[in-house]
Amino acid sequence: MREANGNATVHVNSDNYVMCLEFEVLRSGESGGRRGLLTLPHGVVETPVFMPVGTAATVKAVPQETLETMGSDGGGARIILANTYHLYLRPGHELIRRMGGVHKFMSWDRPMLTDSGGFQVFSLSKLRKITPDGVEFRSHLDGSKHFFSPEHSMAVQIALGADVMMAFDECVETPATWERTRESLALTHAWAERSAAYWREHREQVPWFAERGGKTQSLFGIVQGGMYADLRRESAERLVEMDLPGYAIGGLAVGEPREVTREMIARTLEYLPRNKPRYVMGVGYPDEIEEYARMGVDMMDCVLPTRAGRHGLVFARVDGAIQRLNIKKLEYAGDRGPIDASCPCAVCARYSRGYLRHLFSSGEPLAATLLSVHNLNFYLNTMERVRTTI
Numbered sequence: 541m542r543e544a545n546g547n548a549t550v551h552v553n554s555d556n557y558v559m560c561l562e563f564e565v566l567r568s569g570e571s572g573g574r575r576g577l578l579t580l581p582h583g584v585v586e587t588p589v590f591m592p593v594g595t596a597a598t599v600k601a602v603p604q605e606t607l608e609t610m611g612s613d614g615g616g617a618r619i620i621l622a623n624t625y626h627l628y629l630r631p632g633h634e635l636i637r638r639m640g641g642v643h644k645f646m647s648w649d650r651p652m653l654t655d656s657g658g659f660q661v662f663s664l665s666k667l668r669k670i671t672p673d674g675v676e677f678r679s680h681l682d683g684s685k686h687f688f689s690p691e692h693s694m695a696v697q698i699a700l701g702a703d704v705m706m707a708f709d710e711c712v713e714t715p716a717t718w719e720r721t722r723e724s725l726a727l728t729h730a731w732a733e734r735s736a737a738y739w740r741e742h743r744e745q746v747p748w749f750a751e752r753g754g755k756t757q758s759l760f761g762i763v764q765g766g767m768y769a770d771l772r773r774e775s776a777e778r779l780v781e782m783d784l785p786g787y788a789i790g791g792l793a794v795g796e797p798r799e800v801t802r803e804m805i806a807r808t809l810e811y812l813p814r815n816k817p818r819y820v821m822g823v824g825y826p827d828e829i830e831e832y833a834r835m836g837v838d839m840m841d842c843v844l845p846t847r848a849g850r851h852g853l854v855f856a857r858v859d860g861a862i863q864r865l866n867i868k869k870l871e872y873a874g875d876r877g878p879i880d881a882s883c884p885c886a887v888c889a890r891y892s893r894g895y896l897r898h899l900f901s902s903g904e905p906l907a908a909t910l911l912s913v914h915n916l917n918f919y920l921n922t923m924e925r926v927r928t929t930i
């Protein structure tokens with residue numbers, strides 16, 4: 541199923557040898573950072589990459605055509621996320637399957653990734669009941685009862701049809717003891733095995749299988765282990781044995797100090813294969829994504845640029861340092877300057893801080909769009925700069 545070419549490239553094929561994922565490391569930096577190309581059924585992604593989060597098949601307040609053309613090179617976001625839990629509840633994965641999969645549903649013809657739904661089941665839903673088989677939970681929308689198992693998460697993700705899907709895992713609460721975290725790992729690893737078995741058996745059911753010449757989705761495993769380096773190592777080694785197309789580091793940025801996040805990433809990267817994509821889930825501030833990319837992380841996602849934008853917070857480079865400005869502040873009323881004079885984005889080229897403050901203070905929906913667009917540009921340009929300097 542897999543053929544490795546030296547230690548720099550990995551190819552993942554479907555059983556009939558159609559290439560479904562290719563990852564090539566083009567260049568490695570001194571601190572472990574690497575520049576690469578990730579080829580997926582819907583296109584090529586330059587790494588390290590930041591992936592905007594499109595929770596409900598929309599990057600909140602930002603139209604697809606804007607996503608496609610942002611960034612300093614005008615090439616836009618190359619890959620975005622969608623959340624399995626949200627799409628499963630509304631509008632439902634079967635509806636999306638009938639619409640041809642999430643790409644067609646939202647008119648996005650570039651690579652996509654879906655999470656397993658696990659994180660939202662554990663963080664958003666009420667009255668969870670965890671058994672070795674899966675998780676019973678109530679919808680945060682209407683209180684209705686649902687059950688997610690590894691198999692069900694895979695079935696939903698196959699119906700959605702993102703290029704990359706994630707194994708279903710247990711997200712342990714923080715802080716958790718070593719014993720509790722170890723116990724949770726056993727479940728996460730058993731569920732990863734079941735996720736992989738279901739994916740291998742059913743991957744030809746992806747809505748675009750025939751249309752994309754027999755290509756299928758790729759499944760990434762998720763390393764857990766809380767804030768314990770020995771458990772992170774154990775989890776990484778166990779998942780690497782499963783020979784999955786890529787690996788994520790999960791359960792971070794959940795309130796721990798930043799040094800701990802960095803330490804856990806560094807200690808986990810040591811045990812992940814160098815020839816496969818490595819993804820840290822749910823991070824972070826612009827300086828963090830830059831730091832982790834330079835350590836050798838290839839993919840990252842975070843709701844921060846869009847969530848901050850909707851709350852009137854914008855990132856800017858002031859005297860070389862990254863700052864978060866609050867556009868609501870009175871001092872920006874009547875300010876004719878852009879959010880960030882060094883930002884090449886369409887918002888900074890056209891609109892003043894004074895106007896943006898007015899839009900935000902008046903509750904105008906355009907404020908959320910413009911501030912999110914600037915912040916996403918800021919993130920994409922940060923990664924572009926990292927790529928050119930590795």
Ligand SMILES: [Zn+2]
Nearest residue numbers: 883885888914
């Ligand atoms: Zn800008």
